[in-house]
Amino acid sequence: MKKVVILLAFISAIVAVILAVTPLSKLAYIPGICSLIFGILGLYLSKGEKSSKRTLQLVFLMTIIALGLTTYKAIFNTVEVGDTQELQDKEAESEEAAIDELNDLDIED
């Protein structure tokens, strides 16, 4: 039971870190919170045991990094469109080409 919980906490923490560095960073909250819950449960289950808690420490470290990065990105990253110059050029070219095409068509109304 304890091993399963720690494994789940570890997997959730890794998923949270991966999501946190992608543009879908907001979704990192879901595995991040799962990882915290499993981590705390893991701590509770291994209470009184003398076994190493290094894995759980790593889980908490990764979760804090993931949640910190996600929160930072959510607060400071502005939503703006990238370079659309190419698209604008394409729009102008397309209009010119369209006028040539339309000159050959029978337009009724």
Added chain:
Amino acid sequence: MYVPNTSLLFNLSSFMKYIFLLSFLCITSFISAQNTAIGSNEQLTFSASYNMSGLLTELAEVKMETSEVKTAKSTLLRLKCTAATYSKWDNFFKIRDLYESYVSPKYLTPYLYKRDINEGGYEKFMQYKFKRKTSNAESIKRKKRRDGTTWEEKKTLKINSDTRDIISTMYHIRNLDIAKANPGDSQTFKVLFDNTEFSVNVKFLKKETLATQIGSKECYKLAISVNNSAILKGNNDNLLWLTADANKIPVYAKFKIPVGNGELKIKSATGLKH
């Protein structure tokens, strides 16, 4: 550098398809008439986002613009829709899509449709020249191969007299007198997309008031489905809200994808006719 996840890329690609399908498909026949809703200098800006359990991730900006175009014989209305991913996505999955339809300003009948898309390196061009007298459309399909060369396919497609392209359909429905429709009324109409004629079913559900970025608006809530298609199934999962005024602006769209929801929200509307 980000490592693209294939299922995510698929979702994004499908997502953009949903956006355009959902945005541009709707009611046609709750009485159609001359153009009373679409101005010749209108600009609508939307934000497309992915929503999973309330965690909203903004993906792209979608713009719908109109302008007048003068040809040798007449003046037409150019309906232009563009989609561009936000800069944070550009290194991951860059989208630069252009959809155009050249229509008659009076009845919004399409004469020329162009679609030029670039989605994560996948480039495709489609063009339809509508020839109403002979009930056909001349189609040109151009795709870029992996080695950088392109291939082209030309076809003549048989179409119905009321077949439209996806862009002009969207604008056409805004021009309909939905006020005269009753909740539950539905209508099927024909849309040409990817050289295939689709039957699209649109149902008027009810009136609803929505809080949007352009104010609180009373809206017509419409459900959209495409017959024989896995994309927009007919169980009221794909919804579109049009303002219940003379402009009938599409202010919000919501559609189901395998995990979570896709959303399209209006950010600004300028140059409106009314």
